[in-house]
Amino acid sequence: MAVLTYREALNRAMTEEMEKDPNIFLMGEEVGHYEGAYKVSQGMLAKFGERRVIDTPISENGFAGVGIGAAMVGLRPIIEFMTWNFSLVAIDQIINSAAKMNYMSAGQFPIPIVFRGAGGAGGRLAAQHSQSFESWYAHIPGLKVLAPYTPSDAYGLLKTSIRDNNPTIFIESEVLYGSKGEVPEGEFLIPMGKSDIKREGTQLTIISWSRALMYVLPAAEKLAKEGISVEVLDLRSIRPLDEEGILASVRKTNKALIVEEGWNVAGFGAQVAYLIQKEAFDYLDSPIERITQEDVPMPYAANLEKSSLPSEEKIIKKVREMIK
Amino acid sequence: MSQPKTKKETEDLLELYRQMLLIRRFEEASAKAYSMGKIGGFCHLYIGQEAVGVGAISALEQKDYIVSTYRDHGHALARGLEPKALMAELFGKKTGIVSGNGGSMHFFDKSKNFMGGHGIVGGHISLAAGIAYASKYRGDGAVTLCFFGEGAANIGSFHEGMNLAAIWKLPLVMICENNHYAMGTPEYRALSVKDVSVRAVAYDIARDHIEGDEVRKVREHVRVAVERARRGEGPTLMEISTYRFRGHSMSDPAKYRTKEELEKYKQGDPLIKAEKDLLAAGWAQEELTKMDEIILKTVEESVDFAEKSEEPPLGWLYKHVYAENV
Ligand SMILES: Cc1ncc(C[n+]2csc(CCOP(=O)(O)OP(=O)(O)O)c2C)c(N)n1
Numbered sequence: 154m155a156v157l158t159y160r161e162a163l164n165r166a167m168t169e170e171m172e173k174d175p176n177i178f179l180m181g182e183e184v185g186h187y188e189g190a191y192k193v194s195q196g197m198l199a200k201f202g203e204r205r206v207i208d209t210p211i212s213e214n215g216f217a218g219v220g221i222g223a224a225m226v227g228l229r230p231i232i233e234f235m236t237w238n239f240s241l242v243a244i245d246q247i248i249n250s251a252a253k254m255n256y257m258s259a260g261q262f263p264i265p266i267v268f269r270g271a272g273g274a275g276g277r278l279a280a281q282h283s284q285s286f287e288s289w290y291a292h293i294p295g296l297k298v299l300a301p302y303t304p305s306d307a308y309g310l311l312k313t314s315i316r317d318n319n320p321t322i323f324i325e326s327e328v329l330y331g332s333k334g335e336v337p338e339g340e341f342l343i344p345m346g347k348s349d350i351k352r353e354g355t356q357l358t359i360i361s362w363s364r365a366l367m368y369v370l371p372a373a374e375k376l377a378k379e380g381i382s383v384e385v386l387d388l389r390s391i392r393p394l395d396e397e398g399i400l401a402s403v404r405k406t407n408k409a410l411i412v413e414e415g416w417n418v419a420g421f422g423a424q425v426a427y428l429i430q431k432e433a434f435d436y437l438d439s440p441i442e443r444i445t446q447e448d449v450p451m452p453y454a455a456n457l458e459k460s461s462l463p464s465e466e467k468i469i470k471k472v473r474e475m476i477k
Numbered sequence: 478m479s480q481p482k483t484k485k486e487t488e489d490l491l492e493l494y495r496q497m498l499l500i501r502r503f504e505e506a507s508a509k510a511y512s513m514g515k516i517g518g519f520c521h522l523y524i525g526q527e528a529v530g531v532g533a534i535s536a537l538e539q540k541d542y543i544v545s546t547y548r549d550h551g552h553a554l555a556r557g558l559e560p561k562a563l564m565a566e567l568f569g570k571k572t573g574i575v576s577g578n579g580g581s582m583h584f585f586d587k588s589k590n591f592m593g594g595h596g597i598v599g600g601h602i603s604l605a606a607g608i609a610y611a612s613k614y615r616g617d618g619a620v621t622l623c624f625f626g627e628g629a630a631n632i633g634s635f636h637e638g639m640n641l642a643a644i645w646k647l648p649l650v651m652i653c654e655n656n657h658y659a660m661g662t663p664e665y666r667a668l669s670v671k672d673v674s675v676r677a678v679a680y681d682i683a684r685d686h687i688e689g690d691e692v693r694k695v696r697e698h699v700r701v702a703v704e705r706a707r708r709g710e711g712p713t714l715m716e717i718s719t720y721r722f723r724g725h726s727m728s729d730p731a732k733y734r735t736k737e738e739l740e741k742y743k744q745g746d747p748l749i750k751a752e753k754d755l756l757a758a759g760w761a762q763e764e765l766t767k768m769d770e771i772i773l774k775t776v777e778e779s780v781d782f783a784e785k786s787e788e789p790p791l792g793w794l795y796k797h798v799y800a801e802n803v
Contacts (some may be wrong), residue, residue, distance in 0.1 A: 178614070204614065210644070215603045215637025222607020225592060226542070228614060242633075249597050250604060256797045258585035258593060259575035263800030294798050318800040 154337055160330040162304035163193050163269075166311035167231060169340065171201055174229065177315060180207040180216055181233030181270070190235045191271055191330050217243035217268070221250045221320075224266045231315065234270035237286050237324055244289075251320035252295030265318045269311070271327035272300070273364045274414050277458055280450035285415035287362070290322040291392045291424075297345055298322045298391040300363040304334040306389050309343030317345070326364040346393035350402065354384035357408040357472055360399060360425055362388040365414045365463055372468035381476050391421060399425060400433050407438040408475055412463050417445040439475050444468060480754045481693075487758045493535060493692045494751040495768055497527035500551045501748060502769070502776045503560055507550070507567055507581075510780060511727045516567045520581045523551030525722035528747030529654050530555045532695025533622060533717075536703050542590045542612075542621040544605040547582035549594030552624060558586050564779035570786035577789040578797065590619075598659075599625060599632035602651070606638045609647035609712075620648045620706045622699075627716075628659025630673045639714065643680040646711035650702045653716045654689070660725045661733040677714035689719035690745040720745070 157165065171177045178201075183190050185198040185208040198206040209216040213234065220230035234240045240247065247268060255263045274283045291298045297319055301307040307325065314321040351366065352373050361369045366387055373383040386402050388395065403409045409429050411422035426441040447461040481487040504522045511520045523530065526548075534543060534555040545552040553563055558574060566573030567581055574584050585593045592608060595601035605623035612619040629635055630653055642649045653673040657664050670676060677684035683705060687698050695717060702713035720742040724731040731739075752765060 210640060212637035212641065214634050215606070215641050218600065218603025218634065218638065219607035219610050219641055222544075222592075222604035222609075223611040223614070224607075225604065226608055226611045228611050245597060245600055245634075246603065249600060250595070254593075255800050257575060257579045257583045258587070258797075259578045260797040260800065261575070261585050261587040262593070265800075297799075316802070318802050 154335040156333050157304045157336045158330065159304045159307050159325070159332050159334070160191065160193050162308035162336050163311055163325065164195060164197070166308045167194070167315070168197060168200065170312055170315045171205065176227060177229045177231065178205040178207060179231045179233065180209055180220060182209055182211055182235050184208060184233050189233070191327060193330070194233070213239050213243040214246055217246040218250065220266050221246055221254070221264055224264045225254065225262045229265045229315065231267045231269060234268060236282065236327065237270055237272035238282050238284060240268065240270070240286070247290070247296070247320070248293050252293045255319070256295060263318045264320045267311070267314045267321045267323050269323035269325060271330070272324035273326045273328065274446060274451055274462060275328050275364070275458070277453055277455060278451070279453040283451040285413070285446070287324055287391050288415050288419065288421040291421050296320055296322050297393065298324070299345065299389065300324045300391055301389055302329070302363055302366045302387050304332070305336045306343060306349065308336050309341050310345070310389060312340070313342045313345055324363065328364055343389070345390045346395050347390065348395035348398040349387045349389055350384060351387045352383065352385040354382040354406065356382045356406055356476060357410060358384045358386055358402040358406045359410045359412055359468070360386045360388065361412040362391065363414065365412045368463050368465045368468055369412050372465045372472070375465070375469060376472055381472060383472060396428055396432070399428065403429050403433050404436045407436050409437070409441045410444065410471060410475060411441070412444045412468060414446055414463065417443065417448055420445055442471055442475060444471055481758045487755065487760065490693060490751060490755060491760065493531055494748070494755060495772070496531045496555055497692060497748050497751065498769060499560070499772050499775070500527045500531070500554045502772050503554060503564070503779070504550055506776045506780055507564070508723070508727065510567065515784070516581065517569060518580045518582070519547065520567070520727040521548040521725065522721070522723045522727070523548055525742070525746065526654055526656060526689070526719045527551055528692040528695055529652070529689040529717045529719050530624070532692040533652055533699040536696045536699040537620065537622060540590070540617065540619045541703070542592050542608050542619060544592045544601050544608065544621060544623045545594045546601065546625055546629070547594055547596045549582065549584050553584045553586070553591060553594070556589050556591050558584065558589060558591060560775055560779040561782045564783040565786050568783035568786070569788065570783055571789040572782070572786040576793070599629035599634040601625070602629065602635050602638035603641070606642045606647055606649055609642065609649040610645065612648050613645065618707060620650060620703050622650045622652065622703070624652050624654055626659060627653055627655040627657070627664050627668060627673050628662065630676065631667055639680045639682070639712070642712040643682045646709065648706035648709070649712040650699065650706055651712060651714045652699070653714070655716050655718050656721045658725065658734070660729070663733070672716050674714050674716040682711055683713040685713060685715040687717055689717035690747045690750055692747060692751055
């Protein structure tokens with residue numbers, strides 16, 4: 154098994170898919186000559202040329218629309234947002250055009266497009282550059298939303314997204330690009346809508362995804378040393394959602410904590426909590442809990458930033474309370 | 478433009494006139510159906526602007542693409558979309574062009590490369606650039622024609638779409654149908670320029686400006702832009718000046734303009750112009766009346782068809798939210 158970084162895994166997925174299908178192209182700011190703001194597209198311009206690895210001006214709304222138009226006539230664009238923060242100026246195209254075209258045209262115009270790029274909080278980037286948008290896009294029927302944590306998941310899910318005939322919101326974590334993990338040799342796909350148990354446990358389920366797992370997994374490890382057995386479920390796929398996987402785990406452990414990097418109000422965790430109380434109410438031994446980012450724009454000061462995000466300490470404290 | 482001289486020219490004008498008349502009658506019928514509560518939502522009529530859509534679309538080949546706005550009935554009919562399916566769509570029926578999912582603002586027909594009516598002002602301009610982009614990517618030789626109003630020329634998407642089309646020399650023809658009002662806002666209160674096409678200068682692309690009251694003149698000018706695009710010489714921004722005789726939508730009594738103004742523009746009704754030219758070229762009035770009768774019948778049949786069609790089954794609610802992965 155090869156050890157790859159998250160970034161390399163994404164690169165490998167795109168490269169392999171582009172080698173197979175000439176309809177796929179990569180477009181975005183700095184994806185070509187600069188090889189990606191986060192170097193995800195390293196080497197791709199040299200390999201595929203300017204026709205298929207296309208640098209755009211700073212015009213997210215414009216090139217998101219170009220991608221969608223191209224997808225209407227059968228191309229399969231991968232549109233990179235330098236970060237998801239800038240997708241907001243393209244959100245009209247994503248929601249009003251991409252997500253709805255197939256429906257509005259009664260199935261005449263599916264939009265096989267992947268919007269991908271760096272998301273999430275952290276790095277002292279302050280309010281406008283440090284935020285999670287999974288919940289926003291998950292709200293929209295017609296979109297699929299993915300947020301992988303490991304390099305292997307990133308690889309398998311990106312390939313699935315590229316082959317999917319629907320618009321996919323593929324949110325990478327900018328603090329994970331350099332993280333390493335084993336990626337099996339040879340090609341494999343990971344289906345959407347399948348969560349993954351990243352750690353088995355018996356007393357409580359933590360449901361999380363993407364970078365928040367960076368806090369969850371070490372917390373679970375420490376809790377195990379105290380004799381508390383936590384199961385960690387990585388959703389990977391926000392929409393479609395692995396309802397069965399969530400319910401099976403909670404029915405086993407009888408307690409659920411949801412940890413997400415996004416905000417609390419109308420956050421995706423609320424949807425997961427609703428699902429659990431509706432379908433597994435009788436199995437619950439305590440109220441469902443959530444840990445989210447604090448309800449503030451991201452502060453710049455290092456201590457404030459840290460205190461606004463989920464953390465190992467917060468998770469450990471909460472789990473101890475819930476286990477009592 | 479001069480009157481048609483040869484028989485061929487006259488027959489050609491007759492066909493364009495027929496298309497314009499079909500739009501006019503179709504929309505009169507939809508206005509009626511709307512007032513009777515048969516059509517829901519918004520309903521933006523194209524009456525008065527027919528020469529633009531018909532003239533421009535007649536300059537295209539079948540392989541070319543058309544991207545339209547929420548005011549899409551005229552463009553759809555000019556492209557030859559089935560009046561029955563369009564009327565049924567307005568009525569929200571299963572037999573509609575998008576089986577009742579779209580209504581007035583969202584006509585789509587893949588088989589005719591009719592790439593949709595789009596409801597967000599200007600949002601479709603970058604989609605059009607994307608379709609043109611795909612043509613360039615594949616080298617299929619197709620041109621994309623994008624219609625929009627002068628109101629859309631102030632939105633970011635217009636500028637981004639133009640810049641991208643310009644730097645990549647996309648086979649795109651952008652037609653601003655300037656009917657002088659964006660809803661109730663007259664152009665002089667919203668546009669920094671008198672003629673939208675001058676904005677082409679800022680993007681270093683070709684431009685053109687004409688009056689849109691003569692259908693053959695429109696086609697002639699659009700053809701130049703289409704050929705330029707097909708030769709790989711990039712996009713053109715055109716302004717075609719026109720006027721809508723009705724309100725912005727069916728719910729708009731259009732009190733922001735005077736009766737005199739409306740009357741003045743009605744003198745330039747593109748249908749009357751074409752009719753006059755046909756009569757002057759020796760066409761008999763009875764022939765034209767007969768044509769009108771046939772069109773009225775077609776339209777009546779489409780209303781009847783829409784009326785009698787079933788509503789989409791409730792089981793279709795979730796159909797097409799996602800495309801199948803095959
Ligand atoms: C982004 C956006 N803002 C506002 C509206 C509401 N709206 C619909 S049509 C319209 C006027 C547009 O005028 P114009 O582009 O000149 O086209 P016309 O209606 O004259 O054909 C407005 C304001 C909208 N649909 N989309």
